[in-house]
Amino acid sequence: MLDMIIKNGTVVTAESTFRADIGVKDEKIALIAAPGTIQEKAAKEIDAAGRYVMPGLIEPHMHVAAPFGGTIDVLDFYSASKCGAFGGVTSFMDFSTTVRGMSVMQAVKERLDEMSHAALDYSVHAKFVEANSKVIGEVKELIDFGVPTFKMFTTYPGVMIEDTDILRIMDEARRCGGLCGFHAESNPIAEFTREKLAAEGKLDWKYFNEAKPNACEAEAVQRILTFAEYLDAPVYFYHLSTKEAVEMVRHAQARGVKVQAETCGHYLTLTKEKNDSPDGINFLMSPPLRTDEDRMALWGALNDGTLSLVTSDNEAFTREQKESFLDRDENGNLIVDFRKPVNGTPGIEERFGLLMNAVNNGTITLNKLVEVGSTNPARVFGCYPQKGCLEVGSDADIVVVDPEKVMPLTAENMHYGLDYSLYEDVTSKGWPVVTIRRGEVLVEDGKFLGKESTGRFLARRL
Ligand code: URP
Ligand code: ZN
Ligand code: ZN
Numbered sequence: 001m002l003d004m005i006i007k008n009g010t011v012v013t014a015e016s017t018f019r020a021d022i023g024v025k026d027e028k029i030a031l032i033a034a035p036g037t038i039q040e041k042a043a044k045e046i047d048a049a050g051r052y053v054m055p056g057l058i059e060p061h062m063h064v065a066a067p068f069g070g071t072i073d074v075l076d077f078y079s080a081s082k083c084g085a086f087g088g089v090t091s092f093m094d095f096s097t098t099v100r101g102m103s104v105m106q107a108v109k110e111r112l113d114e115m116s117h118a119a120l121d122y123s124v125h126a127k128f129v130e131a132n133s134k135v136i137g138e139v140k141e142l143i144d145f146g147v148p149t150f151k152m153f154t155t156y157p158g159v160m161i162e163d164t165d166i167l168r169i170m171d172e173a174r175r176c177g178g179l180c181g182f183h184a185e186s187n188p189i190a191e192f193t194r195e196k197l198a199a200e201g202k203l204d205w206k207y208f209n210e211a212k213p214n215a216c217e218a219e220a221v222q223r224i225l226t227f228a229e230y231l232d233a234p235v236y237f238y239h240l241s242t243k244e245a246v247e248m249v250r251h252a253q254a255r256g257v258k259v260q261a262e263t264c265g266h267y268l269t270l271t272k273e274k275n276d277s278p279d280g281i282n283f284l285m286s287p288p289l290r291t292d293e294d295r296m297a298l299w300g301a302l303n304d305g306t307l308s309l310v311t312s313d314n315e316a317f318t319r320e321q322k323e324s325f326l327d328r329d330e331n332g333n334l335i336v337d338f339r340k341p342v343n344g345t346p347g348i349e350e351r352f353g354l355l356m357n358a359v360n361n362g363t364i365t366l367n368k369l370v371e372v373g374s375t376n377p378a379r380v381f382g383c384y385p386q387k388g389c390l391e392v393g394s395d396a397d398i399v400v401v402d403p404e405k406v407m408p409l410t411a412e413n414m415h416y417g418l419d420y421s422l423y424e425d426v427t428s429k430g431w432p433v434v435t436i437r438r439g440e441v442l443v444e445d446g447k448f449l450g451k452e453s454t455g456r457f458l459a460r461r462l
Contacts, residue, residue: 135169
């Protein structure tokens with residue numbers, strides 16, 4: 001007896017699209033067979049006629065319950081599971097909250113403890129903020145523990161790591177089989193430009209973008225690529241946003257540098273004009289939104305494989321939180337100052353819709369959606385083929401998508417509990433109607449059925 005059968009659907013993987021029925025048993029995919037040919041009975045049947053059946057999305061870049069900029073975002077790992085599951089996500093990865101003087105392994109374990117409240121399967125990337133002999137010694141320990149992916153910041157005083165320390169961690173990661181990932185923005189360019197704009201009285205939201213010009217990303221990306229090439233170490237870039245960075249990655253890949261990179265839903269769909277309005281504060285994230293030319297270069301890079309993932313970089317703050325660091329004038333009005341708000345935006349739930357719209361307008365194929373949202377995250381971060389595919393023996397992480405279901409990506413329809421959405425004017429045609437994690441239904445009939453603390457730590461190997 002099977003636990004579940006999903007029948008009559010069109011299976012979509014990163015490689016192909018075909019009609020099949022899928023049988024699930026003991027949390028795994030047990031059978032994939034021609035429609036109508038599975039004879040075994042099942043405890044639950046899902047009729048997927050007219051629907052797509054895809055591997056669950058993986059969100060490898062988000063910040064949940066993560067102290068940042070003097071505040072903390074609104075989600076916890078259970079509420080983030082709900083937002084994720086409605087958007088077709090079945091596994092997610094966050095970052096350790098490492099501070100100086102702390103054991104990175106301890107930071108990872110503390111974070112995993114917080115993540116254990118999740119209803120999705122979860123993992124964590126280890127954040128390094130320094131490289132003394134103790135933390136360098138932890139690189140191998142982390143890899144053996146199932147956390148082989150690391151993150152470093154080239155900006156944000158407090159978490160930013162010195163260049164020499166980057167080289168030390170990168171070298172050890174290469175030796176032990178780990179992967180270093182980077183938030184790559186040039187701190188000198190950002191600081192210098194911010195001061196200059198402020199001295200000129202340019203403080204509107206739109207100057208946030210000018211304070212971090214394309215060169216800000218490009219300088220840091222080029223520096224990290226130079227380090228990677230020099231050490232022959234693999235590297236990963238989080239949230240690339242510019243045509244310049246894409247071009248550098250493309251050229252580096254062509255000369256054999258082991259570099260992989262992502263962009264995010266917002267860089268693919270929004271441009272910097274969004275910041276030039278009273279609501280511009282809602283659209284402040286780092287790196288900032290760019291031009292249409294950059295946006296199109298990112299789509300091109302996804303289609304030619306230069307970029308291999310689309311993530312959300314979800315970090316959801318209320319408008320009140322974003323405004324809480326602003327001063328007020330004598331009449332109580334907020335004084336706009338682009339230097340003050342906390343950076344970060346929601347996105348884990350909308351990611352599916354942004355990609356689906358790109359499928360509908362012919363920018364990418366449905367197989368590409370699966371590749372960049374599920375299969376490549378699993379491959380790059382070391383949990384393939386347990387996750388990221390529909391294969392016999394893989395975890396039964398499955399999303400059933402109704403291609404006709406229309407979902408306006410408004411604050412009201414999303415599940416963050418926020419009073420704004422970056423995509424108030426965007427509607428997705430095609431939306432997940434059933435989300436299944438390891439054979440357990442998390443979303444069905446518009447309801448979240450997931451239970452707290454049912455997610456499982458995903459030990460990963462590269
Ligand atoms: O503005 C952003 N992206 N906030 C989240 C933290 C980060 O830098 O990825
Ligand atoms: Zn970042
Ligand atoms: Zn991030």
